[in-house]
Amino acid sequence: MIVLEFKLKGKSQQYRIVDEMIRTAQFIRNKALRYWMDNQNVKLSDLYKQCAVLAKEFEWAGKLNSMARQASAERAIFAIQRFFANCKANKPGKKGYPRFKKGTRSVEYKTSGxxxxxxxxxxxxTDGFAAGTFKLVGSRDLHFYAPDEIKRVRVIGRADGYYAQFCISVERTEEVIPTGKAIGIDVGLNHFLTDSTGATVSNPRHLRKSEKGLKRAQKRVSSKKKGSANQKKAINRLGRKHLKVSRQRKDFAIKTALCVVKSSDFVAYEDLQVRNMVKNHKLAKSISDAAWSQFARWLQYLGKVYGKTVVAVAPQYTSQDCSTCGNTVKKSLSVRTHICGCGTVLDRDHNAALNILAKVLRQAGINLNTLGHREINAWGQSDLYSLVVTSMSKLTG
Incomplete structure (x- = not known):
């Protein structure tokens, strides 16, 4: 499944109708959730039936396409299923009990409407709201896909306009020449990432760089009269600034993940619990600005697209243990250099990246210290890479 996004160009009256469509979808979703709360053993088919009841009871709700109403009910059932899954897995902290939505910004259509x-x-x-025709503005081309391959169309309202996302049922695959490299990656705040070869990528700090402008825009919002047109304009300007930071962060995560996947055939990265790490209020803003979770998701996705092996590794003791002798050298976050009694002196993140790769190799039954330097074979792959891929394929089945 791939998603192609286009900006919708239309008239002001059309945008107001789209807002009504979004509010109606939110109403259906909240009503479906209330029906689940008031009844026992509710299934998705029961929520579908409730959508039909709501369409008859409220004339304006009936304007929304029937499949769009069903998609709104699916959002409720997905939230319910996620809650029960978290409870079953005994997830620490809050389990995510479904809540009523207040500021929904999207409506989703299936194959009709x-x-x-x-x-x-x-x-x-083409549904009862009759929003009309919108011009699609974007760099992608829908001519490559058959109409029956488009399974859903999602309309999203953002600070800078309205967008349509086409969910297309095709598998994306890319062919690349094997590099024969296996690397470990450690992410951090000083450098965004450091790999096991010692190479680093600087942390762009998009939020920190835009913080002054964001504070200024927030002050303008606070200074306007509540509910006035000027305040709405100020809120929109603030939203645009936040949207720019979000897009910069996403663009950086995609491009960095793409470079990592293309340059290596085997990637091991640390599986950080960012949700717990942001509880440290002194580092929460910097951790959120780095967007490690988003980077990890793109690593996994692009690994599948390019046919590379991407493995998440538990981060425990990767910074404290010596990558050469294995002894534990305790150090605080402020200590950025790893100095061991065996004579090893490395950057803290470089040492952690080596430990991350070594962890995967140990799981595969490979001792990195006994391998030494290997030659590149006739297929352009190193013996180390071949051993890693062969061993990891056995572990993952």
């Missing part, structure tokens, strides 16, 4: 123009450059909504 919309249609593309013959040139696939415009999108028309």
């Amino acid at each position: 919309w249609k593309l123009s013959p040139d696939k450059r415009s999108l028309t909504f």
Whole structure:
């Protein structure tokens, strides 16, 4: 499944209708959740039936396409299933009990209620709201995909306008030449990442760089009269600034993950529990700004696309243990150099990256210290890489 996004260009009246569509989808979702709360053993089919009841009871709710109403009910059932899954897994902390939505920004259609123009450059909504035709603005081309491959169309409202996301049922695969490299990656705040070869990528700190402008925009929001048109304009300007930071962070995570995956055939990274780490209020902003979780998700996704092996490793003791002798050298976060009694002196993150790779190799039954330097074989792959891939394939089945 791939997602292609386009900006919707239309008139002001059309945008107001889209807002009504989004509010209706939120109403259906909240009503479906209330029905689950008031009844026992509710299934998705029961929520589908409740959507039909709501369409008859509220005339404006009936304007929304029937499949769009079902998609809104699915959002409720997904939240319910996630809650029960967290309870079953005994997830620490809050389990995520489903809540009523207040500021929903999207509505989702399935295979009806919309249609593309013959040139696939415009999108028309055909349900009861009659939002009309919107021009699609974007760099991607929908001509490569058959109409029946588009399974869902999601309309999202953001600070800088409205967007349509097309969910297309195709598998994305890319062919690349094997590099024969296996690396470990340690992420941090000083450097965004350091790999087992000692190479580093600097931390861009998008939020920190934009913080002054964000504070100024927030002050303007606070200074305006509550509920006035000027305050709404100020809120929109603030939202645009936050949206820019979010897009910068996502773009950096994708490009960095892509470089890592393309340059190596085997990648081991630390599986950080960011949710717990942000409880440290002194580092929470910097950790959130780094977006390690987003980077890890793109590593996993691009690994599948390019046919590379990407493995998450538990981060315990990777910074404290010596990558050469294995002895534990305790150090605080402020100590950035690893100095061991065996004579090893390394950057703290470089030492951790070596330990991350060594952990995976130990799981595969390979001793990194006894391998030494290996030659590249006739297929362009090192003996180390071949051993890692062969051993890890046995472990993962």
